[in-house]
Amino acid sequence: MGVYTYEALDNKGQKKKGVLEADSPRQLRQKLRADGLAAVAINEAEEQQQKSSGETTTPRKSLFVRRVSDSEVALVTRQLATLVAAGIPLEECLRALAQQIQKPHLKSLISSVRSRVLEGQTLADSMAAYPRAFDTLYRAMVAAGEKSSHLDTVLERLADYTEHRQKIKGQLMQAMIYPVILTLVAIGVVTALLTTVVPTVIEQFAYMGQKLPAMTQWLIAISDFTRNYGLHIVVSILILLVIRQRMLKKTAIRIRHDRLMLKAPVAGNVFSSIDCSRFARTLSILTSSAVPLLEGMKISANVLTNTHMRDALKQAADLVREGASLWRALEQTQLFSPMMLHMIASGEKSGELTAMLSRAADNQDQQFESQVNIALGVFGPLLIVLMAGVVLFIVMAILTPMLDLNSMVAG
Incomplete structure (x- = not known):
């Protein structure tokens, strides 16, 4: 499943932009049509394009990562910790998190991390592709939380640390x-x-x-x-x-x-x-x-x-x-x-x-x-x-x- 950015028109002719996951552009068009939107442009997320072409993902080529602030990371971490503590599978937690996020660059980031998790990578390894959003400390703590099966507690500490x-x-x-x-x-x-x-x-x-x-x-x-x-x-x-x-x-x-x-x-x-x-x-x-x-x-x-x-x-x-x-x-x-x-x-x-x-x-x-x-x-x-x-x-x-x-x- 890939991550796509889209531009579409609603029933009133107003332009809508967003980020969605789909198996193909055709499936994405069907999803948009079901929501009453007519697709105008559909593009693969930049990280997806680099991965399909064999290029290494670097911080400079990922535009949305550069705009993620500490406050946004803290909010995402706090929400993810709450979902994980509820016993929901990690993939479902990331899906729910991406659905409730309003900012396109942040939604694209979480969706891309979820795609890597679905491919079998750990959460820490999935976040390693975005070092500008998730630094070395963040990834090390997430890895430790995954190994110790206390990911929710670690994420709460990370949220506190980021807010501080x-x-x-x-x-x-x-x-x-x-x-x-x-x-x-x-x-x-x-x-x-x-x-x-x-x-x-x-x-x-x-x-x-x-x-x-x-x-x-x-x-x-x-x-x-x-x-x-x-x-x-x-x-x-x-x-x-x-x-x-x-x-x-x-x-x-x-x-x-x-x-x-x-x-x-x-x-x-x-x-x-x-x-x-x-x-x-x-x-x-x-x-x-x-x-x-x-x-x-x-x-x-x-x-x-x-x-x-x-x-x-x-x-x-x-x-x-x-x-x-x-x-x-x-x-x-x-x-x-x-x-x-x-x-x-x-x-x-x-x-x-x-x-x-x-x-x-x-x-x-x-x-x-x-x-x-x-x-x-x-x-x-x-x-x-x-x-x-x-x-x-x-x-x-x-x-x-x-x-x-x-x-x-x-x-």
């Missing part, structure tokens, strides 16, 4: 919006003053031939520089950003860059807290799903965004393979706080590593929130003070020659 990851990402974005908008407004106000207001006022002083104080001369120089080279500076910054992104594609440069990012004031602690929490929470979920510790450490390291931390944790996994305890290996990385290491060590000694890892992740999340609040509490007032200082400089540079002129007229 989306929450952290939302908090980070929300934390960045305020300072970014405040910075852009400050730059825009100062630029407007330097390029429009200041030149108009200064022309009056130049027309009268008045000798200007040093502060006003500095302001004129800054204004002239901004008007003459402002656009060049913006273009240069954009070019540097593009060059930076290209340079970061090189592994050695990316590792060095990420190592420096961890040393940045305030921001370094925030990035470190996020990745440490992500590592601990991921490892907790994997160990609770019966994934071996070494495999869990490698998978947990791969979900980190900082390449320096990723490499350091992979080296820690090698130490564990050689017989070192988990907390000793993590201590060698010098990435984790003493409190977090103490909690992991306690978990290893008491046999409650999974619970302690989860608790350590919660602790890191609280630390992340407090650091973000502190950073915002410091950045906002500092930027306002800086902005007030710049505006005060501009106002004084304009008022000083005016006051001097009034003194001369009065004298």
